[in-house]
Amino acid sequence: MLATTLRTPTRAAGARVTSVALALAAILVGLLLGPGLTQAHAVTDVRLLQRDLAGLGYAPLSGVDGVYGPQTTESVRHFQSDNSLDVDGDAGPATMSALTAKVKLVQSKAGTPADGDYGSATLTAVRNYQSAHGLDIDGIAGPQTMGAMDIDRITSSGSGTSSDTKLLQRNLVGLGYLGSGGVDGIYGPATKDAVLSFQSDNGLQVDGIAGPQTNGALTAKVQQVQAKAGTSADGDYGPATLAAVRTYQHAHGLEEDGIAGPRTMASMGIARETGGGTPAGGSGGTPTVPPVSGSVREKIIQAARSQLGQHEWSTNCNPYGPCVPWCALFASWTWRQAGVNFSTAFSGDFYYYGRNHGTLHNGLSNPQPGDAIVFGTGPQNTSTSVHVGIIEKVYSDGSVDTIEGNASDQVMRRHGTPSGRGAYAIVSPAGA
Structure with missing residues (x-):
């Protein structure tokens, strides 16, 4: 009778068995979790990704769990859409680079080391910044906080390659x-x-x-x-x-x-401007303004007051831009005197400025000197957004004094409540 020899598997054979077992396990997990979760994401530190997304307000803080699930994918897609990236939900090198760069901007403004990791130190630093600037103190750099920091949150059309x-x-x-x-x-x-x-x-x-x-x-x-x-x-x-x-x-x-x-x-013979009115003439030049000092808001008010009584000299011809309806030219000019980089001939642009910088007030709440107040029913076009002025003073009864260009063909002061005068938006300059 032949003797049967039992052999112990070699190390190589054992490794092959283990490899096959792991592969089968991975396939089984993929089948159980479904196709949406089997994508091989390029990011190597999911928790870091989630901390940064949560810190910028794209995901809840409770979502930092190390699992690249549907919530993280959707948060990545939202960030990608806001930042001119391929919207695929996968945090590859380009997405991580853009996200880290945005976090570092926030950290620099908040006065904490710019390491690109929105951890507890950054949350604390942002809370301190928010407290010092009269913002909601939650440690999250959402639209309002990023607007105060003068950081563009949305740098994309949201579509296209x-x-x-x-x-x-x-x-x-x-x-x-x-x-x-x-x-x-x-x-x-x-x-x-x-x-x-x-x-x-x-x-x-x-x-x-x-x-x-x-x-x-x-x-x-x-x-x-x-x-x-x-x-x-x-x-x-x-x-x-x-x-x-x-x-x-x-x-x-x-x-x-x-x-x-x-x-x-x-x-x-090509019409360049076909929407906001055809210019009837050139610019009236640069208005004379006395030196301004103090805060951004104080500089805006000083600049606006210096122009009281300034008249147009022909149909819509004014010192602040071309011969078009010029309330927005005047209002944006006052902001520029305070160092706010914004110029427009359309009142509705103030609404979009506020939306993009996080400085659009909730309804018509909390008006402040230096804010823009926009009149009409909405920012869609010149028929619905009809006028804009600068808030000069706020009273306890909710009424405000404004300084407005192109008001009875001049720069003049007006008084009333925002809602009573038909305002639809109040917008603060970023950084004020």
Whole structure:
């Protein structure tokens, strides 16, 4: 009879068995959890990701559990949408880099080490910042807190790819709404401001989002320029269009920069402004303003008071911009005297400024000197957003004094309650 020899499995064989077992376990877990949770996420530290999302208000603090589940995926998608990233819910290198950078901005403003980890030290530092600035003290850098810190929370159109954004930027640069170095594929604050200006000039919803209507109007305007310049009207203001416009400018004695700005478009017979009113003349120049000092709010009020009695000298011709209805030109001018980088000819832009900077008041609550008060029924267009002024003084009965441009064709003081005068929004300058 042959003897049977029992062999102990070798280490290699054991490793193979273990590997197979782990693979089978992983497959079983995937089947149990469903396809939505089997994605291999690029992030290596899920808790760090969740802390940063929670710290910026994209997820609850209770969601820091180390599990990359549906809630974390949706929070990542929200952040990606706000920051011109591919909206796939996966926190890859680009998303983590943008998130870390935003957290570091908050940490720097709050006076704590900018390590990109929104941990307990950052929560405490932000609470201290909120306490010092009269904000809700929760340690979360949500829209209101980031607005006070002058950090742009939304730096995206919320849609489109990098190549789409570059086309948009080329067209905005070509029409003189964006600086020549602005073609980077990132829908940041400069691009959003350029879109706002184009929308205001063209009777579009002024929301800073380059949706189908805005892109369609922009493409059509570029095609008009291309047709006048004698180049292919493909709606892309690329090198060929720049060269053709330079040739046109040379032939017509214009500055040869290739940009279809106001003078070039006027020479071509193309209406640049079709929404907020057609300019009847040029700017009246820069108004004289005495030196201003103190806080941002105090500087705004000093600048506004210095202009009381200033009249327009022809139909809508004023010292603060072109000859158009000029209440918003005046109000944004007062903000700029205090160092607030904001300029607009449309009152509804103040609403969108407040929404994007976290400084839009809840209803018409808590008006403060230096705030903008916007009148009408909403920010959609010049028919619904009809006027804007600067709040000068607030009274205990809820009424306010305002200083307003283009009020009976001059800068003048008015008094009343916000609701009684038909206001729909109160907006604070960021950092005030």
